[in-house]
Amino acid sequence: MLYVGRELWADNGSTEPALINPQLRVNRNSPDRTGRTMDYWPSYDSITPSARAAYLSWLAGGRRDPRASIGYVFLFFYGLERRVLCDIGAQKHLRGELPGIRAEVLRLLSIYGENSSFHGYATDFLTVLDILTEDEEAERTPPPYGGERWPTPFRLRLALGRMAQEGRRVPADWALSWAWYHPQIHPRTPQQRCPDEFQSLFRLRFAERHPRGLAVRPGKTRLHWHYRPASEGFLGTTVDVTGLDVPDVVEQAAPTRKLAELVDQVTAELEPYSRWLGRHPESAGTLAAAALLPAELVDTSDGEVGAFLDWVRGRLTGDAPAVVNAAELIARWPTAAPNKMTKREATALTGFLARHGIGVEPDVRWGGPALKPGPAVLFPTGEAASDAPSPAYTATAVLVHLAAAVAIADGEFHADEQRHLVRHLQTALHLTEAEQTRLNAHLTWAVESGAKLAGIRQRLEALTRAQRTSIGDFLVTVATADGVTSPREVKTLSRIYELLGLDPDRVHQRLRPTHTLGRPPGSTATTGRKPTAGIGLDQAAVAAKLRESEEVAALLSAVFTDEDTPPDTPARQAPAAPAAPQQNGRPPAPQNAPPTVAGLDAAHSALLRSLAERSTWPRSDFHALAARHGLMPDGAVDTLNELALDVTGNPVIDGDDPMDIDTDVLQELLDE
Template structure:
């Protein structure tokens, strides 16, 4: 102890005298200042602030007497808030001390607050509408720093900032970016988060907040979980704007969308409406879960779910008609899918199990583990290649069927619902207003006929131009599908009507299939044409002649009902537009005399098919014989020959009954035989195909250039290895057992398959695809390269 004291004394003695003098002076000055301040503080009567950031020395509404008040300048308060410098407030002596309150902490300071959807918040004088952000000065992460999504109002913000410029690194954080970048981010938020030209870094900062709210907050707060639908809607909106701009954002946002869509593991998702999802390198988890549940339950895949699978499968290629006409494509896919598979495809229950591992984008998640969802024994059927191949065949067939409509829309984008375009589609795909027009027309026809001009028909159906030949035929087919027949029979080869020509619309009973190729019908048309021509030859197609012909047509029971309906409509057209007798004679000139006599005898047979021949029929037959170049006097001999049953072509006489006359089977067979003979003679004579048409012909279809390249297998791999690669990319880690199940579903050997994937990844990007043995890890560097 004595040695220590001696040592200290020696040390002090070594200090120069000048230093001791300086120390003594400092002490004296300090004591003087202390007592001076203490004296001033005891008489001022002023209570100062606590000196914390964000607090001024007094509230603006607190006042002191004018004679004694000394105000704090705005610049002093500003320095206190910005620079955390204490502010001294001095006032003169007063008889009554004044009291000043410490101001409340601004609402945006302190622990962060989640701003709900639809709410407004103001930061740095900028009004931000829509909510869905965190605002405050504290929002901790496991690593200790503030969450990168947090909008901290204590941070400086520049007066100007352009969010279209890149001003931050790969892992942006609001607290760490520059004041100019903060201004740009706030401007983007204030603008509605919708400018497609915004740098993707600003979108990611906002996305970080959605990610935290949907996963971390929702794990412990039911109110946050209730935000899932709102977050899902916002993610879909952002993906629609920025999904194509950044593959990285598309995949991160798609994964979070999977999370909020399936975090509650909905049962029988295949029966629920299918949400919208972006197309990425894998089928969205919601779709995979719904398909897996259908496989477990052994139920067919409904058409809407099959459509979503076909659209979102990364190996499916949608050509121009599907992308240009998405609504028509979807409707037609559902129609054809149901035609092929009835209630739907039935999927096998394969080995690969469904699992979601979310790979967070935000650095605020560092320190959180096991961000995954499992689904029990629900299989991932999208690993299988056979089902999706069947759907791709439907996609291709539907796309090909849509090509004419797609070409029309490409050339006439403003006339999508005009008749010219709709005629390229099945009537089931027509818009509601067009279908209503058809139904109104059908109601107008009823069970009878309607005679209108062709132009009136086109106007009612919203035609913009004169129809081409192909579109006129398409119109006839469309009307036929609605149970409406048209005369002239353009589908049977009749001359196409001009806009001013009359057409006859008539009802076709449901369930009847029209056939125009039978000899009986062709011969009957000739009979009606000849009869009407000779009846109108004298310039007077009388009502009695018309009714007589109608009665004749209705008595021809050797014809099918659909033929009778069309012949009656054809007869109504002949009343307004009779067949030219001169034109008929010219057409019949190539026939020799024997053929003409055969035709004349057939007319006589048909005339008494009802068991009798009236004087008016005899008169008409004489005119027909004359047109055919056959001696009119032969009418009586031919009629008597029929009645007597003479000649090979003469039918059996019908027996009279109380209800009138009817044909027995033998007579029907004879008429049909004679019809075939006459039809053979007339083959091609009465077709109008070789006549000039009043409308333009359909231009040859052009080959459209596809804007989207047809995708090949991932990394150039074959179908099975590409499917395995896409599956592996869906989460960062796989056990060897899980990989074995997936490889078995694809008929692959797991070790050989992994080696193939690694070789392909090295060839394309000079990195391995996976690493590890028992626990296989997908190389994150490869994933970043694929996302880019």
């Protein structure tokens, strides 16, 4: 690897800078180990005798002294450049030396790579070696993820081009490296803050999208590589060392789009976890942090996560729901206050269990209150479970809950009749299998918790008569969706109308004459006549009515909000869980609904976005806006301000009339 002799000409016609001429004087008594006498472009024949002594000493010591002047490293490097670009380039039989030269460059980089100039030249020289070697080994391992992103490693371009040229699909590890070094795909915070999680999730999602690998077509653009040698012996010119007919596919539009979409998906899935780690960097591996990770990345074998899931699964037997004391769940979950759970904490818990195939009732994501000591129901959700209720489910759950509450209040609760009502509604409204499973769990919870009317009555009284009338008519529509209504159901609806402060006779007015008044289960006919078959309702009309009644459903959700739920506070609070992707079955309506904000439910998220329309709201206008979203004004203000104080330390709404919006706080919430 050394040139020794009295004469060797460089490419520029001068003496080769790397040539060691034994006839030149060497001052071994005073070696210049710091290289202070060296020029920027050193040549052995022109450096001082003291510098020659230091250079020869460095060579004799194995070229490994980290204190050596970088000028001596470059002087040796010039010889490697000459050997590769001149000698091996002209004499192909010498290519067997290339692996050894490559190993030497890597070794030098490990010692002197912190020098930016040497790092740049040596890294580019490695690319030259990869091109000339055409070593299949270079395609077995992609450039490391997390390295310097610019420029895109030529080795990556070369390997991807060969894959496209030969019709081979790009595997996951190469796609990950491609995405990292792609000049048009820029990593965001989660990708850099959580590199291990990002790489693992990228591989999983890549396998889902491209189980056989990413197909890439060879384009017309060809690869070229021009190397600018460090040695002055090359006149400062560039050398085209490509010599290959390989396509350059790195920036092709189609694979770029697919990679960018995949990076965006993985980044979005990790954003809640990344934000949590940003605020609590010491919490990696805790239950609070694991609640925000996709289920595939959670280690359930041991630690807090494993113990919690083992306890929950230990309560379940087969597919049957299990009634537990919610206090035991709360005690095992990180909360701001003992024996209490905020909405955001409850969202984190239920979302975490949902990603592991376990449902909870009540569930704030499905319109229920936050967990508190008392009965709760655990149940297996299956693979097709969605993350939010459809309008049909919301309506059904409210009617079932009210029916149970009325029956319990009247002392006439009959489990068989309640189950019959559930089956009736499930069939009439075409609930998905997952929604049916949850509805049964919800009824179990309503019965076990006593479904009291007192709190519901107080909150209903806060609504206007028009709102209460809309709710009543809406529930009649739901209950009569299939055109068949039993006397028991009519009685229940009448009792609900009384609860709403409405005339119960309106129920009979709302029922169409063509409805069949069916018999409750187990009853017998008192006449010998068979009941006349009723004419079923137009299901499309029922579905349209449900869609038109989304605001009513939101009102009902507000009515069932637990006034005892503590406000969200920043201390030890588990963050809101990310929304799980929709699976099979009906997604929540509308399908194009915007995502929720910072753990809020859909109604409060929509209200928060609406506030951006103005910086000041007259109180009457805000009341109308809250009603439009099915929310009680004062409760909505408390909810939004509690979230704002948690996230930013300042309220988003201030003042009584008019109500001022802090636009900076609002924007920060919307960016959450």
